[in-house]
Amino acid sequence: MDYTTTIDILPAKSSSAMPMLITRSASPSIISVEGLTKRYKKADTNAVDGVSFEVAPGEFFTLLGPNGAGKTTTISILTTTLAPTSGSVTIAGHDVVRESSQVRQNVGIIFQKPSLDMNLTGEENVRFHAILYGLYPFRPSFLLMPGQYKTQVRELCAVLGIDREIFKPVKTYSGGMKRKLEIIRSLIHRPKVLFLDEPTTGIDVASRRNLWEYLAKVREESGTTIFLTTHYLEEAEQADTICIINKGKIVSYGTPDQVKAHLVEEYVLVDAADRGQLRAELRLLGLQFSETPMFKVGLDGKSVHSLLKQIETPLTVVQTHMPTLEDAYLEILGGSVEEQEQEAQV
Amino acid sequence: MRDFNAIFTIAYRDLMKLLRDPVRIVSTLIFPLIFIGILGGAFQSGLSDAVGYNLLVFIFTGIFAQTLFQSTATGVISLIEDRESDFSQEIFVSPISRYSIVFGKILGESLVALPQGIAIIVFAFVIGVPLSVAQLLWLVPVALLVCLFGGAFGLLIMANLKSQRSANQVFPFIMLPQFFLSGAFTPIQILPWYLDILSRIMPMRYAIDMARSIFYIGRPEYSKVVLASPVYNLAIMGGAFLLFMVVGTFLFVRGERNR
Numbered sequence: 001m002d003y004t005t006t007i008d009i010l011p012a013k014s015s016s017a018m019p020m021l022i023t024r025s026a027s028p029s030i031i032s033v034e035g036l037t038k039r040y041k042k043a044d045t046n047a048v049d050g051v052s053f054e055v056a057p058g059e060f061f062t063l064l065g066p067n068g069a070g071k072t073t074t075i076s077i078l079t080t081t082l083a084p085t086s087g088s089v090t091i092a093g094h095d096v097v098r099e100s101s102q103v104r105q106n107v108g109i110i111f112q113k114p115s116l117d118m119n120l121t122g123e124e125n126v127r128f129h130a131i132l133y134g135l136y137p138f139r140p141s142f143l144l145m146p147g148q149y150k151t152q153v154r155e156l157c158a159v160l161g162i163d164r165e166i167f168k169p170v171k172t173y174s175g176g177m178k179r180k181l182e183i184i185r186s187l188i189h190r191p192k193v194l195f196l197d198e199p200t201t202g203i204d205v206a207s208r209r210n211l212w213e214y215l216a217k218v219r220e221e222s223g224t225t226i227f228l229t230t231h232y233l234e235e236a237e238q239a240d241t242i243c244i245i246n247k248g249k250i251v252s253y254g255t256p257d258q259v260k261a262h263l264v265e266e267y268v269l270v271d272a273a274d275r276g277q278l279r280a281e282l283r284l285l286g287l288q289f290s291e292t293p294m295f296k297v298g299l300d301g302k303s304v305h306s307l308l309k310q311i312e313t314p315l316t317v318v319q320t321h322m323p324t325l326e327d328a329y330l331e332i333l334g335g336s337v338e339e340q341e342q343e344a345q346v
Numbered sequence: 347m348r349d350f351n352a353i354f355t356i357a358y359r360d361l362m363k364l365l366r367d368p369v370r371i372v373s374t375l376i377f378p379l380i381f382i383g384i385l386g387g388a389f390q391s392g393l394s395d396a397v398g399y400n401l402l403v404f405i406f407t408g409i410f411a412q413t414l415f416q417s418t419a420t421g422v423i424s425l426i427e428d429r430e431s432d433f434s435q436e437i438f439v440s441p442i443s444r445y446s447i448v449f450g451k452i453l454g455e456s457l458v459a460l461p462q463g464i465a466i467i468v469f470a471f472v473i474g475v476p477l478s479v480a481q482l483l484w485l486v487p488v489a490l491l492v493c494l495f496g497g498a499f500g501l502l503i504m505a506n507l508k509s510q511r512s513a514n515q516v517f518p519f520i521m522l523p524q525f526f527l528s529g530a531f532t533p534i535q536i537l538p539w540y541l542d543i544l545s546r547i548m549p550m551r552y553a554i555d556m557a558r559s560i561f562y563i564g565r566p567e568y569s570k571v572v573l574a575s576p577v578y579n580l581a582i583m584g585g586a587f588l589l590f591m592v593v594g595t596f597l598f599v600r601g602e603r604n605r
Binding site (some may be wrong): 040041079080081083097101102105107109111113116117119120124128129131132133134136137138141197226 | 603
């Protein structure tokens with residue numbers, strides 16, 4: 001598929017958005033969430049429970065968590081469609097409760113379930129959006145729309161790799177094409193933040209990859225801040241910042257490497273016939289360890305080889321434990337499921 | 347200005363949906379025609395002499411207003427359908443006023459209802475209801491008022507409903523009493539006091555009487571057919587419209603955001 005024309009349908013001022021990327025560490029947060037809590041009516045627990053985080057302009061931020069973790073609740077509050085129970089949220093300097101209209105003008109949203117009107121054509125869906133956001137006056141047909149709009153639509157067709165289909169009802173489109181149309185539609189009013197709520201759910205692998213390539217392109221060219229929720233770890237790994245939530249609380253937060261370091265515990269299990277000698281030697285070497293009753297020695301970034309080379313005591317057992325990020329992620333979630341079961345028993 | 351464009355585009359979407367659905371067009375036209383044709387015809391042959399005026403004309407004006415009122419009210423309920431199919435999210439995250447969204451929807455459903463009004467008029471011609479050009483012209487603004495009023499009423503009902511399913515169950519209960527107590531096809535000048543009270547709180551009563559008060563103006567039957575002056579009906583409709591809009595929009599938006 002040809003993406004070379006992408007830049008044309010994106011904000012014309014995209015070049016001015018680029019310095020934002022460079023200076024982003026100095027500029028204030030574009031999203032600021034403080035002690036956000038939401039309890040749905042008739043619920044016993046908080047769907048979102050005292051969550052706080054910041055997102056810098058131009059950042060690719062991912063909210064990762066299993067189904068029911070509170071991702072969609074969070075995104076709904078951030079996009080003004082749901083009122084928070086307590087806490088404060090500002091987007092591009094505007095409070096989501098008191099200045100919801102300004103917030104809406106500054107964000108674009110891709111919902112979990114497609115929000116296109118299936119009976120209208122692709123072009124009509126785009127036109128509907130453009131008029132709602134005050135970009136063009138209302139005209140009852142494509143032909144009567146201003147030339148600038150027509151150019152935008154034609155470029156949009158090039159990006160989607162379609163031609164006459166843009167004038168066909170959306171219900172004839174494939175899942176991947178609908179998603180892309182939604183993304184393009186949401187960028188028409190040049191939002192500062194693009195929210196994507198599990199955008200690849202129900203889309204095949206090829207379309208998914210295609211979508212990510214497109215989104216990367218969008219970021220590169222417009223400098224738009226991306227706020228993604230997903231339950232796919234591999235999608236989260238591409239982000240600048242990962243925030244893992246589970247049962248409404250933040251479990252881990254940081255760059256993918258930081259989160260990995262936090263989540264993944266790498267250690268070696270060793271044992272010797274003479275445990276006293278091994279214990280003494282490990283202490284002498286100043287290594288962190290615990291007895292389970294085998295000796296669990298943390299690697300702290302060192303290689304297994306360099307660790308074992310230091311130990312003189314003849315070892316009877318050597319087991320390495322180096323989980324992938326996915327294993328670690330599942331461990332966290334699995335642990336919380338067990339906790340839940342325990343709570344249920346109590 | 348942006349809000350005007352938004353209102354038009356929301357309204358236009360509803361009209362486009364109707365125009366692309368020929369089955370829906372046909373089915374919306376059939377019901378009122380049956381009513382005027384069969385019921386009006388039957389009443390005309392036996393009862394006109396007893397009441398002292400042309401019952402066919404009476405029923406035509408009643409069904410005309412009733413159809414537009416009910417059709418727009420029912421149409422506004424489709425906002426629930428949008429909510430369930432998640433298209434409303436797209437509208438609700440846009441930076442336009444909530445009143446514009448709701449008014450755009452009411453205007454759209456009015457445009458969808460109006461073709462039915464035209465069909466009723468055409469049919470009235472065919473079965474011999476006498477209509478002057480002046481009367482026809484007067485029916486246009488009346489039709490629009492009745493539609494907007496019905497739409498605002500639909501909004502108020504819809505704001506209190508959670509799903510399309512509950513709407514389908516509740517709506518007949520709200521519409522059927524109005525149908526009988528608003529005088530669409532039966533004279534309601536003389537009613538037992540308890541039915542009279544009920545009749546007076548039916549919004550549709552004022553929509554129908556508004557249509558008749560304009561249609562019968564300057565005719566000898568006016569005093570027998572019309573319940574109140576057009577000014578009175580207009581005042582009631584205007585006041586109720588504002589009330590329904592403000593309360594309905596408030597409840598609807600609260601229902602959307604405070605879950």
